Amino acid sequence: MVRREAHAPAPWTLLASLLTVGTMLTLFVARPLDDNRLTSWQWVFAPADGGRLALWLVLAVLLAHLAGALPWRRLRLVPLLAAGAFGVTTLLWPTPEVILDAARHFGQAKGIGMHGAASLLQSWGAAIPAWTDLPLIPVLYGSLFVVLGEERLYLQAFNSGLFAGTVLLTWQIGRTLWQEELGLTAAALLLGMPFLLVQVPLTLADVPTMFFLTLATFATLIALRRGGWLRVALAAAAIALAVFSKYSAWLMLTVLPVLALAEARGRAPEVGRRAAAIAGGALLLVVPVLLSMSELVGAQLALLHEFQAPALGRWSESSVSTFLFQSHPFIAFAAVASLWLAWRARDGRFAVVAWLPLLMLILGVRRARYLVPVMPMLALMAAYGLQAIRRAALRGHIVRCVVASSLVIVFCGFLPFLQRNSAANLQTAGAYLDSLDDEAVEVVALPQRGARVNPAIVVPLLDLHTAKRLVADAARLPSPPEVARLPLRFTWEYRHPPFYGEAGQTAKALPVAVVAGERAADLPPSLAQRLARHRLTREFAVSEQVFGYQTLVSVYLPESSHGR
Numbered sequence: 253m254v255r256r257e258a259h260a261p262a263p264w265t266l267l268a269s270l271l272t273v274g275t276m277l278t279l280f281v282a283r284p285l286d287d288n289r290l291t292s293w294q295w296v297f298a299p300a301d302g303g304r305l306a307l308w309l310v311l312a313v314l315l316a317h318l319a320g321a322l323p324w325r326r327l328r329l330v331p332l333l334a335a336g337a338f339g340v341t342t343l344l345w346p347t348p349e350v351i352l353d354a355a356r357h358f359g360q361a362k363g364i365g366m367h368g369a370a371s372l373l374q375s376w377g378a379a380i381p382a383w384t385d386l387p388l389i390p391v392l393y394g395s396l397f398v399v400l401g402e403e404r405l406y407l408q409a410f411n412s413g414l415f416a417g418t419v420l421l422t423w424q425i426g427r428t429l430w431q432e433e434l435g436l437t438a439a440a441l442l443l444g445m446p447f448l449l450v451q452v453p454l455t456l457a458d459v460p461t462m463f464f465l466t467l468a469t470f471a472t473l474i475a476l477r478r479g480g481w482l483r484v485a486l487a488a489a490a491i492a493l494a495v496f497s498k499y500s501a502w503l504m505l506t507v508l509p510v511l512a513l514a515e516a517r518g519r520a521p522e523v524g525r526r527a528a529a530i531a532g533g534a535l536l537l538v539v540p541v542l543l544s545m546s547e548l549v550g551a552q553l554a555l556l557h558e559f560q561a562p563a564l565g566r567w568s569e570s571s572v573s574t575f576l577f578q579s580h581p582f583i584a585f586a587a588v589a590s591l592w593l594a595w596r597a598r599d600g601r602f603a604v605v606a607w608l609p610l611l612m613l614i615l616g617v618r619r620a621r622y623l624v625p626v627m628p629m630l631a632l633m634a635a636y637g638l639q640a641i642r643r644a645a646l647r648g649h650i651v652r653c654v655v656a657s658s659l660v661i662v663f664c665g666f667l668p669f670l671q672r673n674s675a676a677n678l679q680t681a682g683a684y685l686d687s688l689d690d691e692a693v694e695v696v697a698l699p700q701r702g703a704r705v706n707p708a709i710v711v712p713l714l715d716l717h718t719a720k721r722l723v724a725d726a727a728r729l730p731s732p733p734e735v736a737r738l739p740l741r742f743t744w745e746y747r748h749p750p751f752y753g754e755a756g757q758t759a760k761a762l763p764v765a766v767v768a769g770e771r772a773a774d775l776p777p778s779l780a781q782r783l784a785r786h787r788l789t790r791e792f793a794v795s796e797q798v799f800g801y802q803t804l805v806s807v808y809l810p811e812s813s814h815g816r
Contacts, residue, residue: 364394488533682717
């Protein structure tokens with residue numbers, strides 16, 4: 253006989269289901285409040301989408317209810333969660349590279365892939381422009397190119413693997429600090445953050461940084477609890493990996509002293525010795541490398557202080573957008589509830605997971621992308637807050653509703669919108685170029701009216717999607733007067749690396765891919781003259797009609813080339 257406590261009471265289950273659908277539809281009505289700069293609901297959903305969205309939400313909640321009938325206690329939930337995290341993000345791999353920073357990370361990885369990671373210290377910041385990036389992520393991406401070949405698919409599989417790894421680490425942190433179910437809940441809630449999911453397939457440093465920061469936190473927690481030279485060494489290595497991921501990770505690593513203080517209760521001398529050993533090991537790994545790049549690191553830190561930090565105020569997104577629209581609102585509500593629960597219980601361990609989300613709010617970091625590394629801690633806060641619901645079955649139903657409704661937002665809203673982004677033209681154009689017989693393709697990027705982006709940055713973005721060798725002239729446009737304040741200032745400091753060569757260095761007439769901001773853009777006279785013996789064969793002109801910078805591609809083939 254099955255005990256009644258094993259199932260959530262039907263009225264409460266129904267209420268949770270209705271609240272899920274009602275809350276998401278309320279967000280749909282209030283979507284003008286979403287000021288996210290990439291996947292704002294006011295762009296993602298049209299007014300006529302309400303009925304379709306309601307239908308999918310109802311179906312998702314029904315599936316969540318049916319899933320509650322499965323014998324979860326008999327299933328191996330942890331491997332299932334990790335496989336689900338990887339599988340869900342593989343479905344997002346068709347997303348084009350919609351953030352221009354990908355050009356920088358790909359160019360760095362390509363340079364490392366061509367010259368080898370061993371030459372990194374000599375090339376980084378010189379032949380390989382570094383902007384404000386640290387070398388670990390490009391080295392990992394470049395190493396994949398060396399071992400497997402220069403394919404975007406490998407980078408996406410790598411990032412999906414890191415996301416699945418973050419899910420596992422979040423579970424481990426939750427179960428180590430508290431108990432198994434809380435860790436599983438937090439791990440599942442990472443799938444309830446739509447913005448986080450669509451970041452996974454992109455060639456950026458945010459998702460890898462999230463993984464290494466979470467790894468450093470868990471490795472340090474285990475080393476402080478159990479000791480042993482091997483655990484201490486692994487924790488030090490994990491911290492070093494986080495340090496070399498991204499400069500913002502340096503601030504986020506302040507969670508580790510908080511962790512040490514939380515673990516020191518009742519055993520301060522023992523934890524103090526272990527913490528000192530971990531810190532010493534991390535410094536031994538980090539300091540020599542930073543000293544060898546001290547001039548570059550100093551210049552990067554100055555740029556972060558003078559440009560990036562003040563710019564956060566100009567590029568901000570509201571907390572309403574980030575925590576209600578771009579993540580699931582139930583996660584935000586549960587995280588807020590967790591503050592009261594932890595205070596009432598006087599639970600010092602809670603400071604470990606609350607530190608980073610609260611620090612980001614206090615510092616006014618109001619950009620969803622910059623909060624990606626903190627999202628595992630937000631999930632742990634929410635899982636803690638859900639413990640206020642005493643019935644485990646009802647908690648499980650709410651978590652399933654969160655995940656199911658978030659996936660509806662991702663696959664019925666975010667993904668279709670991103671696939672309509674003009675960046676998709678580079679994706680489809682790259683596939684078309686791969687079908688040509690020519691070994692190389694010339695790329696010409698035309699200036700765009702009103703767009704404050706250096707058009708040359710499109711070359712590595714196209715290179716991400718084609719196996720052809722691309723050539724592009726090194727001529728640069730003059731920077732606009734306000735370049736020092738432009739959000740995409742790095743594009744104006746971009747230089748074509750030597751591996752793109754110049755079109756004039758090839759004797760044979762090449763296919764030409766012209767990237768413009770509008771259809772039927774006027775060609776410069778010199779370019780029109782060069783293309784007099786070419787024929788226009790394909791145009792790729794998808795546009796979301798939202799962003800000022802557009803990448804519409806026209807491909808011209810020489811008369812001697814074969815192509816469709």
